[in-house]
Amino acid sequence: MTLPAPPTIATLPFRLKFRQLVLLDALGASQSLRKAAAQTHLTQPAASRAMAELESAFGVQLFERSHSGMAPTVYGNALIQHARRVLFDVQQAHAEIQALRSGSQGVVRLGSLLPPATGLLPKAVGEIKKRLPHLRISLEQLPQKPLVDRVREGSLDIALCRHITDRDDAAGLEQSVLFDEDYVLVAGRSHRFARSRSVKLAELIDDPWILPHGSGPFHAHVQALFLGRVGCMPANVVESSTPLAANLQLGSSTAFSTSCKRRWPSATRSAGSCPYCRSR
Amino acid sequence: MAQRYAQRRQLSILPITLSNPLGPHVIAVRANMGASPAVRTVLEALRDAAAAELPENQQALQALRA
Numbered sequence: 001m002t003l004p005a006p007p008t009i010a011t012l013p014f015r016l017k018f019r020q021l022v023l024l025d026a027l028g029a030s031q032s033l034r035k036a037a038a039q040t041h042l043t044q045p046a047a048s049r050a051m052a053e054l055e056s057a058f059g060v061q062l063f064e065r066s067h068s069g070m071a072p073t074v075y076g077n078a079l080i081q082h083a084r085r086v087l088f089d090v091q092q093a094h095a096e097i098q099a100l101r102s103g104s105q106g107v108v109r110l111g112s113l114l115p116p117a118t119g120l121l122p123k124a125v126g127e128i129k130k131r132l133p134h135l136r137i138s139l140e141q142l143p144q145k146p147l148v149d150r151v152r153e154g155s156l157d158i159a160l161c162r163h164i165t166d167r168d169d170a171a172g173l174e175q176s177v178l179f180d181e182d183y184v185l186v187a188g189r190s191h192r193f194a195r196s197r198s199v200k201l202a203e204l205i206d207d208p209w210i211l212p213h214g215s216g217p218f219h220a221h222v223q224a225l226f227l228g229r230v231g232c233m234p235a236n237v238v239e240s241s242t243p244l245a246a247n248l249q250l251g252s253s254t255a256f257s258t259s260c261k262r263r264w265p266s267a268t269r270s271a272g273s274c275p276y277c278r279s280r
Numbered sequence: 281m282a283q284r285y286a287q288r289r290q291l292s293i294l295p296i297t298l299s300n301p302l303g304p305h306v307i308a309v310r311a312n313m314g315a316s317p318a319v320r321t322v323l324e325a326l327r328d329a330a331a332a333e334l335p336e337n338q339q340a341l342q343a344l345r346a
Contacts, residue, residue, distance in 0.1 A: 103317030221301035
């Protein structure tokens with residue numbers, strides 16, 4: 001059998017058809033063109049033509065034809081093994097795509113501030129892993145600005161952060177309110193106002209205090225609160241980025257913290273259109 | 281967070297009213313992301329977990345889905 005010169009590797013992919021590989025696999029298993037054609041839903045002449053095209057594409061004879069059937073040559077055996085690997089990879093690709101479509105596999109990269117990361121996030125992740133154990137979830141705890149930057153640049157899929165009010169930062173992002181929380185003052189169980197029904201900030205001004213670090217919007221708010229209600233800042237202060245944990249060490253101090261009086265103020269809203277924040 | 285410590289009797293919450301200057305916590309995603317099913321599943325679980333924290337949240341979520 002005379003075969004034309006083999007094509008170059010550059011042209012080979014354009015001459016190969018996936019169906020030829022399916023046929024090659026079936027023919028390798030059955031060694032019968034009639035059976036292989038039936039399995040691949042081809043007529044026998046179409047199957048014969050497909051095999052001839054495949055042999056032409058590689059420039060070698062893949063099967064010995066005889067009255068008893070078709071036996072693979074050394075080239076045929078080699079190509080059958082490769083064809084089976086390609087078919088296996090396609091089956092794997094199909095399974096993976098199906099899993100991704102169903103949401104049962106893949107990776108979700110999630111970043112969060114500290115408050116959601118301590119309570120809500122572990123609950124949510126626990127529920128997800130019960131339902132979808134093969135879904136990979138990558139968690140990072142970050143400050144507000146890096147969270148917003150990372151979700152904007154695409155290295156995080158989801159950010160749990162404070163409402164983004166800066167127009168430039170919020171551009172291109174969709175925000176939906178997850179929960180709100182109130183700020184409270186906390187103190188040790190033995191604090192003199194621990195069982196009181198009311199207390200004024202001025203009555204606490206001489207206490208030792210744990211306050212948020214001296215940068216950022218929360219510190220500015222605390223400062224405005226003291227200056228507005230008392231007229232001065234406390235003198236005995238420890239600054240901490242984790243005031244609640246520090247307060248457990250310093251039992252006589254008073255500290256600002258967040259409470260869990262969470263509200264669900266609104267449905268999904270686009271960036272910059274949250275009326276909740278316009279009212280602040 | 282403070283409430284959890286207060287419930288464990290490790291801290292007291294003092295009876296004083298403060299405002300919240302920082303606004304609510306939000307879920308932020310890219311607007312043109314075309315969220316994958318996996319991301320949608322995580323978003324749904326986060327909203328469910330937030331809604332489960334308080335009965336009024338649950339009512340709000342049901343109203344949202346109605």
